[in-house]
Amino acid sequence: MTSLQLLRIALVFGLTLGSTTLFSFANETNDGTRPSIDAQLEQLKTSVYCYCGCTRETIQQCVCQTARQIEDDFRNRLQAGSSIEQIRNDYITKYGTQFSALMPPTGFNLVAYVMPVIIIILIGTVVILVIRSKMRFSITTQPTSREKSAGVSEGVQEQIEAELESLKGRR
């Protein structure tokens, strides 16, 4: 197998990994109907962290008094007609971007999502180059009979070991 073929394999593999990862980031389709207040509230509660000091716990997860007050405030605002985005943006503006529990793959955040794919491809390239440098390049396309027998399966190996043991016992 040539080095170019090996690099192609690595690239395809890395891109496959990356695209399946990015695929999982795709948003659900929106059929245009407005969800219920409860559904909107659940979405809001999972989209921001509580500022009470419990690190990285969303309003949904946090069981403190602050979280309950925030939840009541969100519910009131939803019932008054505010949208999820308005309420969320007001919360982030007031308490800071570090309280956002969402990290959509947009803007600068896209770099965060792309880098894992690049990491996998880079390391894969190194691995492929290592494999290439260590591959024995045979002149013939078919393995020699000696190389064929080199691929001894584990089961045969076990059998050989067991027979050697019994030979030792007989001595």
Place this chain on the structure above:
Amino acid sequence: MVAEIGHAAIWLSVFSCLWAIVLLCAGLRYRSYGAIISGRNGVVATFLLISLATGALIYGFVTDDFSMKYVAEVSSHDQPLMYKITALWGRMSGSLLFWLWLLTLFGAMVVWQNRRAKDRLGDYALVPISTVQLFFIILVTGLIEGVYNPLARFPNGATLPDGAGMNPLLQTPSMAFHPPSLYVGFVSLTVPFAFAVGALAAGEIGSSWIFRSRRWMIASWLVLTVGITLGGNWAYRELGWGGYWAWDPVENASFMPWLLGTAYLHSVMIQEKRNMLKLWNIILITLAFEFTLLGTFITRSGVISSVHAFAQSDIGGYFLGFIAFSVIGVAWLIYYRWNDLKSPNRLESILSRESAFLLNNWMFVGLTLIILWGTLWPIITEGVTGDKSAVPEAFFNKVVIIPGLLLLFLTGAGPIISWKTLTQSNFKRMFAKPILFGLIGGAIMWGYLALRGHTAPVYSVLCTFSGVFVFVAIFDEFYRGARLRAKRGETSLFNGLSRLIQRNKRRYGGYIVHIGIVILYIGIMGSKGYFLLESKSLKLGESMDVGAYTLKMEDAFSHRHSNHSRGGVVIAVEKDGKQIGTMHPARGFYDRAGQGEQDTIESAIRHFGLNDLYVALGPLPEDVPSYVRSGQLVPLQVYHNPLINLVWIGVGVMMIGGVVALAEKHQMKEIET
């Protein structure tokens, strides 16, 4: 007086450690056995002195000596004795001393283990061990700004009437054992690293350093696994959010060395069997060691906010500096021994166990760097955009799932693919059945989830396919080997299995670990992917439904303990109209809380087979019974966590496998060329 003795012991250990380094280097350079013996004695003396210092600090805790600053910060009169002792690692100064003590203990153990060795490899390893010790000794002397000597007293002989007490969140059995097990895991990684550095320095680049440090590495991996799991278990029981892993920066800091250590454990097999990847193994163990220091930098410097944010200081720069120093040192040694690191052997085929291990390493190292990237992302965004950010759990879940599933598959493929080359007959014999069963398992899971209304559960199906594949592959390995031995020895299959494992504890211990990994993955799939959460406020006598269960609040209670009171409610759990148990979620109200909150969440967890019902109470006044019985609303958060107990069972099986592997006595075997 005792504190002063301990303080003096720390300063004396600077000299004993320097003595050890200088004499060992001189003895190895000039082949002076007397100097080497003196150097070893220096290592042992350092251990004794640091033990004295640590003992002095523990004495201060046990005797409530609140003239000592550190004791006053993390202990109090009414703190239970067990938590007075575990307060040793409650904050940074004490935890650094504890880390140092472990390092000196392991250094002394290396001296003992290598006392009759025919070569000098153990002595070469003692030099980097002593160098790391010197770094930590300097940290605990109090010379570094931001880190005070844990044995320091208040100025002018002042004594506080009582201490601030330990953070109540830390006063739990799992938190008593979580930090020391993590520290033992981290610190013991220093030993295989030191042997690698020693091998480079000595020019003994063969496999002897791997054999000499193999048990240390397995023990380190085993204890790290326990430590990480205890941390997850603590989070599950104490933090009230129904989960056990949230990709918190400190969780990641412990996980990354574990990933690299696991990659190393697999990669060294290639060097042992085929005398290949010598350079890569040295790089891997160096990375694993450096990541333990990096983890401490992340934890202690405060660069990234975390659940461990109570332990921040200015120490980060010193850790970064030492990491840079050690990396440069190893890089220079690698350059010096470059020609010796080349392997005479070649890879026969891309379809071979060697390649499978390389792929395994690719995923482990890739995962480590991805997790590091996500952990450091808040610093990167702040630096570039000026905005602070927190990386949500969902990001990590998305980016690690594919490499994680691939690793799961390799857990089964690796053991059954042959060395050198995978032949067609080998593939048919070893792979066909596991793949077939895996496909059946995946199809069944798809059907089951579809019936329950889950559309396109791709990851769950892939996880099930890979899990069944691994299980069948490993089971076949055990069965084939046991049957052969039973037939040869004319004995039962069980005896054959026992002999099989006895014959090669490392291999079959590893297989048991792989089974544990499958169980763990299935537990994660169920508990993370399909949990239910219901939040509701109830009055006395009211009920709520969570999945197939009905929870009814029937009563309230309050109990007094030595340093806190606990108030909660009694919840009756019903299923299909029949009561199947009661749960007692509560809040803890601590008299003193140190740096933490006085009001804690004491969740109730009830196991129903492999699933858990988990109930956490919202904030309540201390007199819970009066509050509840007066008809007030009680906020409840109820989780149903399917298959979560497989997480703990899986880790338990991994530990059993690790212990079996650890039991194998190392033997240098002829390396195949």
